[in-house]
Amino acid sequence: MNKKTLSIFYFLLIGVGIVHAQTTNWKPVGDKIKTQWAAQVDPAHALPEYPRPQMIRPGWQNLNGLWDYAITPKSTDETVPTSFDGRILVPFAVESSLSGVGRTVGKDSILWYRTNIPFSSKLKNEKALLHFGAVDWQCDVYVNGQKAGSHRGGYDPFSFDITPLLIKGDQQQIAVRVWDPSSDGPQPRGKQITNPHGIWYTPVTGIWQTVWLEKVPLSYIESTKNTPDVDQGTLTVSAVTQNAEAGDILRIRAWDGTLMMSEKEVPANEAAVLPVPNPRLWAPGSPNLYDLTVALVRKNKVVDEVKSYFAMRKISRKADAQGIQRMLVNDKFLFQYGPLDQGWWPDGLYTAPTDSAMYFDIITTRDMGFNMIRKHVKVEPARWYYHCDRLGMLVWQDMPSGDMGNKWEPRPGIMGVGTDKDRTSESESIYRREWKAIMDANHNFPSIVVWVPFNEAWGQFKTEEISRWTEDYDPSRLVNSASGGNFHEVGDIIDLHNYPAPAMPAPKIYGKDQVIVLGEFGGLGLPVIGHTWQQKDNWGYQTFKDSDALFGRYKGFIDDLVGLIRQGLSAAVYTQTTDVEVETNGLMTYDREVIKVPIKQLDAVHQKLYKSSLVQMDK
Template identity: 60%
Template sequence: MRILFPCLAVVVLSVTAKAQSTWKIVPGKPQTSWVADVNPAKPLPEYPRPQLKRANWQNWNGLWKYAITPASEQNIPATFQGDILVPYPVESALSGVGKTVGKDQALWYSTNIALSKPSGTNQVILNFGAVDWQCDVFVNGKKVGRHEGGFDPFSFNITSYLGKGKQQAIALHVWDPTDEGPQPRGKQVKKPEGIWYTPVTGIWQTVWTEILPATHIASTKHTPDVDASQLRVSALVEGAQAGDIVKFVALDGVQPIGEVTVPSGVNADIKIENAKLWSPASPYLYNLKVYLYRAGKQIDYAESYFAMRKSSLLKDAAGINRMALNNKILFQYGPLDQGWWPDGLFTAPTDKALLFDIVKTKEMGFNMIRKHIKLEPARWYYYCDSVGILVWQDMPSGDLGGNHWDMRSGQVSGFNRDKQRTAESEGYYRKEWKAIMDAAHNFPSIVSWVPFNEAWGQFKTKEITEWTMKYDPSRLVNSASGGNFFYTGHVLDIHHYPDPQMPDPEVFGKSGQALVLGEFGGFGLPVDGHTWQDKNNWGYQSFKNKEELLQRYTRSMNDLKKLIPLGLSAAVYTQTTDVEIETNGILTYDRKVMKMPEQTLKQLHQQLYDVTVK
């Protein structure tokens, strides 16, 4: 054994050196400081799914081969054009490629992985955190399946496609029409400008495999019920047989505090006595162990976690509904967070970078983040759960245009009309919205779903909103943040730039909806040496220096504070960081410059939470 360790070190160093010699970041754009920590032999090595964690897994991030071909080409290319660093999208600097693909071309990936066919009845599951947009997966030249959806995780059982020996060939065919298709795509456009950004094509989250028994836990669902002091749990089991049972064990640290045993797909409740309630002030997480048994024998096991928290509305003394957490009115204030990176686009360069934005947001005194038209990797929500940040989760928009939208002086106008979307477009939206809600359900930090933003592709508003409320009654539903208003859902949300405003409480306060300012601010300050481009950067209202910016922000906080006693439940400031030519961030795009001091911001924000609401 003493002889093997140096040999292993030599092999690892050799692989790392080879990866570094064939990969270089594309120059010409700002870089975050975490670029120096990116190991091309092992980028983003962390386990990607904290809510269903297993020990037997392999990470396949690293250098793959890529080719860009005509979109009509359906055969795996005989030759490839170079290396691409997975999981950074092909347009990003960190991919080492930095090329645009577009609707008329396809992106191919290829790699060989060292993976033997498992023994007995065990199965190999190939997992993708996210691939944008249409993805065909091949193993050893044979097509395994197709997935459509740029934001939700997906998996394929590849056991029957594995060949003899340890080398298996994996290939992907990816097609993404960006803004020339009807699919959800967020702010990506083929010609970036203003508030619209660089396209993201291909793999942009971790790729990994797990070896699982033929019958295994495919997913779990846990929903806290604070009022009843219990946690509702269920599990879906792949390959379940009659008599198979799933046991959930809840733990406070390492101490078991409750358990329940159920068949696959059946709901049951675990009593959580004297629950420690989760909040931004006290983000307590319980551990959860999940066992699968057949005839008394354990055949699968996974680890998870949960929190006890309640998201609801409460009426104040004036009869206006307000957002509440754990049956207490809580003013929610946070930044619009778009989750873009100058070096990785949709993909943070490292796990520490992913955590940084959340920690910095908490240090600035915000208690909430509106995650804007993007679903993040699961680890991002795990960090929100751990750090203690409320999350409003947007649905990524798509199929824009064709709607009427108008807002005047904070008052809701009458020019509301749903978009008429095609059956194909509706199908893509509904499929991905359900997939997103399923993937993110177990994260307690998410307290609100936001199906639409500013009428962007907004359609069948009442139907979509009511479906969302029924599908997940444990959270609030903000029907259309700053969009067309149909008095459905829990929230009436306006956008007003640059100054804070609110819906008229005399008119809308008795509507039964919480009154929210879903976007305001947008104060711009380009910082020399830290911008996406040298000139023509943009902000809703631009300032010359940090002092002017802070004065303007302070004035807005004073104005915002006056709206809270009138019935305002929450507000969202635009935005956490600069994004491409938008310089509205509190931080520069490269995260290297704070435009306003954290401690000053924290003091200003604390005044909002200190406002007494009767």
């Protein structure tokens, strides 16, 4: 077996790229409940899977593992410390159990990371890119003591070309400086708060998604953008390239298994439109995916190539026979029903202990009979959306909220009573930059069908402007301008929140121009002894003593929804997938050990909703 074959064999054997070995006394900290997957966390192979399924190259190195950490007083000093407090397991936030630290940082402190990695500076016509899946919130990155770059934003991936900073030898040092004001700052932060209580949870500071190193050619593909057009039977593909030369082209190929369906070559700075003959459409129950390769070609030689995938899927709206707007998937009305999914873990906080844990949440949701997930004021790692793509789960993607404090008026039938927040120019700039970055990073995932810029007036500002910008920036999806927030005559959707029983905005007022949805309802609570975040003082919108009583109430809600569908309701979101900290409204406990209502019972009762989707669309 030659060296090249041996290298490929090693990559396939571990299935995750190269990892560096570690020895440690690491263990989870704290006395809170944990998931079954916590025991599977290996500090030498933490979240080892390839982190970017939409843009795959074979040459990468996973940098997750034990790093040095220190928490120091906030100052303008950006010098990497010479002494550290201990070891932290990346990519788990410092406040989490799985980090091995479990400490709070706060606005008056800085969190430092440092690690030495095995990586040679001897690159042959290559560059080294250092990637971060997500760091909350503001960070500065240093390589061998020199600053590689800075980033602000807790939910979007970013990268730095560190080639000029490499030093001779086979060891390189990486350090990261993080400042996160949590709820004391104006930045997007979702449900994080300095004083966790009720529906507000533990802060998440620092690195919380995979860190990885990638070798690329001197001229390379930085990103791709894939947009299907079901009506035309085409896929439009473009790419951002670095250091492309005059005459370089993009060679784009679409594959159905081993069969190449179509191929196009265009100049490197242009978009290609590929025909997709007789497309097998993607939808819940039939999540058909096609393979895609995008190559940068120079003088008929491939300089760089990435592998990806795409789906032919259309999301739209149209008036039914009653003149009420309906949400359509591939030109057919499908009632969209899913849980409010906050993506929190008792042991990892924002970060699932393992990839299989993350997958478990999605496939269990599907098996319960849901066809949609509302990802609530959080953005997940790319692999979460990849699992939704291949499992056929529709996704409504929220923008994480922040800078709250304006007046909220959620009642249907009352327009404009609530207020848009008067944000500072800095706060607006932070929001706009990160919302665009989130949309860019996740554009290629076909599972995402709705963008949600605001939730319940939490920092809702310039609603009409932000909603119209979102519509213009991505016309391939629908826009829910303010889920449960202050209503404006903008966007595709009008969205009411109502607890606990289902309700809907008045069709005669809203349904002629916007799709009517129930963005949150339910919240039926059932604390399960031994599986709660704390022993007492847990909370639910309406608390029950046993599963039968809860399910009886839940079945009544489903019957109510059937009637609302006939009146014009297009979608509903039940609160929620799991318990989160003291909030016990989940269909599962926070540790995922107890499913409060049997999966088959939920699936059976949910089928009523999809049968009710057979409404008359044409007059």
